[in-house]
Structures are given as structure tokens and as C-alpha cells.
Amino acid sequence: MSGQDQHKKFEEKTISSEPIFQGKIISLQVDTVTLPNGGTATREIVKHPGAVGVLALLGDKMIVVEQYRKPLEKSQVEIPAGKLDPGEDPLQAAIRELEEETGYRSSSLKHVCSFYTSPGFADEILHLYVAEELTKGEANPDDDEFLDIEAITLEEAQRYISDQKISDAKTILAVYAWQLYRLTGQIGHS
Structure with a gap:
């Protein structure tokens, strides 16, 4: 067949x-x-229009944001992420979301993978990128976004997963991609 x-x-x-x-x-x-x-x-x-997430690496740390997630009734630590605007290119959305949420810019964004978040009931696709060579600027979150920005080590990220401070699929996938990257030197599509 x-x-x-x-x-x-x-x-x-x-x-x-x-x-x-x-x-x-x-x-x-x-x-x-x-x-x-x-x-x-x-x-x-x-x-759903789709979304992007960014594994932003600053040396041996990952940039994350903490924000309150109403559906969970608790704060979560996550990678910078956001939905696509109508017709928006995912790479451009990743650049935009990274800068809006963290203030960081990158001259090196690379596609890691794209995946469906909940295919049993939703068509949302999330495009994951890795960003390196970061330069700090000024964060400019949306009016309804209240964020704390933090740079954490891989070990801290793994502890956050164990403690469920990180419990969303995109961030867990990003942490495991980062761990693989550190072990193999490769990430995303060749």
C-alpha cells in the first residue's frame, strides 16, 4: 500500500x-x-492559526519567561512563544515574539521542528526555532502579558520540569532538544 x-x-x-x-x-x-x-x-x-516557540540560548543558559496561565490557574515557566498573525511567516513570528517577550534579538534563528499540539481535537501547529547569538534590547510584551524573564541552565530547566514549573509540551520539547544539541552539536534540520 x-x-x-x-x-x-x-x-x-x-x-x-x-x-x-x-x-x-x-x-x-x-x-x-x-x-x-x-x-x-x-x-x-x-x-487555531498556529504558533511559534523559541529556544533562545544565551551562552550555557536558556531564556524563559514566567507568566500566569488562566486555564491552569497557575504561573508557568515557558520558552518565548506566540500565535501567528494571519498570513505571517513562522520565522518572522519567531523573531517578533522573541523580541517582544524578552527584548532579545538573534542573528541566527534555525528551524528545529514543527508539531501539532493536540491533534485529537485541534489543528494548532507550533513551529519551534532555536536562536543563538543573542543581543539584548528592550522587551515590549502585549498589553495583556505580564512576564518575568529569566536565564536558566539545563540542570535548572530539568529541575523545573520535575517540579512542574515547566509543564507545557513546547518548553519540555525545547529542553530535550537543547539537551540533544549539547550532546551531539546538532539541532533541527540539516
Whole structure:
């Protein structure tokens, strides 16, 4: 079976789609689909414009931001990140988010990988970049963003994961990518 046929093997064809909610960042729709066995089911789908995250390395430290995350009802330490504006190139968004949230600029951003954050119910794709050769400028977060900026070592990042100060997928993935980078000298696509 070819790769194309393999992808079609489990395809669910949309019969109808009902918009439920249209927000500033996300929308929600309920699709009725035909299953591969001929049955039908409903799928609740969150549509998202996509996002970027930046593993910003300053010598032997990683730049992170701490901010309150309302869905979790607690503060989290995360890599600088943000959503894509309509039609925005992910690399340009990564440059923008790094500077807005931390004040840092980089002359060297490299794509590490892109991944879907929650494919069971959302189409959000996150593009992860690594930034090196950082120069400090002035942070300019959005009006509704309240952040503390910190530079942490790999060991501190691993402890933050153990203590759940870091518990989001993009930051955990960035920490493991950084660890691999330190071990192999390679990160992202060649």
C-alpha cells in the first residue's frame, strides 16, 4: 500500500460542519463525519492559526519567561512563544515574539521542528526555532502579558520540569532538544 493510500485508509469524510464559536484566537466547530467502516460520528474541532516557540540560548543558559496561565490557574515557566498573525511567516513570528517577550534579538534563528499540539481535537501547529547569538534590547510584551524573564541552565530547566514549573509540551520539547544539541552539536534540520 502506497503512502497516499495508507493515509486514506483511516480517512473520515466530512458530511457537515457546524460553527459553534468564533473567538479572537480560536474557533470551535462540530463536524459530522463518515467513518472508514461506514458509520458516522461527531468531531469537536478547535481551529487555531498556529504558533511559534523559541529556544533562545544565551551562552550555557536558556531564556524563559514566567507568566500566569488562566486555564491552569497557575504561573508557568515557558520558552518565548506566540500565535501567528494571519498570513505571517513562522520565522518572522519567531523573531517578533522573541523580541517582544524578552527584548532579545538573534542573528541566527534555525528551524528545529514543527508539531501539532493536540491533534485529537485541534489543528494548532507550533513551529519551534532555536536562536543563538543573542543581543539584548528592550522587551515590549502585549498589553495583556505580564512576564518575568529569566536565564536558566539545563540542570535548572530539568529541575523545573520535575517540579512542574515547566509543564507545557513546547518548553519540555525545547529542553530535550537543547539537551540533544549539547550532546551531539546538532539541532533541527540539516
